Amino acid sequence: MHIEAEWDPRDPAGEMPFIAGLRGQYGLPTVAVGQAWLDRDDCPAVLEAHAQHSFVRGVRHKPRHGQMDDARWRSGYARLAPLGLHFELQAPVQELSAAARLARDFVDTAIVLNHTGLPLPGELAGWQAAMAELARCPNVAVKISGLGNLDAPGKTRVIGTALELYGTRRTMFAGNYPVDSLRASYDAIFELFDQATRGLSAAERRNLFHDNAVRIYRME
Secondary structure, eight states, X not given: OEEOOOOOTTOGGGHHHHHHHHHHHHOOXXXXXEEOOTTSTTXXXXXXXXXXXXXXXXXXXXXXXXXXXXXXXXXXXXXXXXXXXXEEEOOOGGGHHHHHHHHHHOTTSOEEEGGGGOOOXXXXXXXXXXXXXXXXXXXXXXXXXXXXXXXXXXXXXXXXXXXXXXXTTSEEXXXXXXXXGGTSOHHHHHHHHHHHTTTSOHHHHHIIIIIHHHHHTTOO
């Protein structure tokens, strides 16, 4: 799965034809998430362009403070579900209450929260409270990734809390490579995920490592 790489702010739609070329040459990635700025004038055209690619499943936008409550931004967001697109959200803990309001107001639009809500050392209590509020929205799923800023106990706590709040049907593990290579090897990251889930059933572990991603990103 390819998640947008901030191809070019002037041409957010241009990344997906490039990905289409890779798919034609190598057969991968299976699906992709594009980029769109939901409050820009070009938003309708960009979303339409993304939706023309059968492998595009959603878009990612990293909203600024207060942006998820902005009427213009929300007008762009309202275009996602009719086009069959979901929303990949990357936002710090301070914005998760706004994300919960967004999820409640647009129940037909699925949200995938990136990087476990960006928990930071010394802020895990506030992170947990914000994640609990968001977990009450059934249209939100969480990718567990991007834990490089935490020590080993912090990582284990975050994984356990995410699983407790969202369950094993709304969570999935993600590598976030190559970015997370700055913190740990791919093997080390997935060894952590493996160790943290040893007490779960085989079916639950399959959900977290495979089946949920196939279902949520419609890779059947």
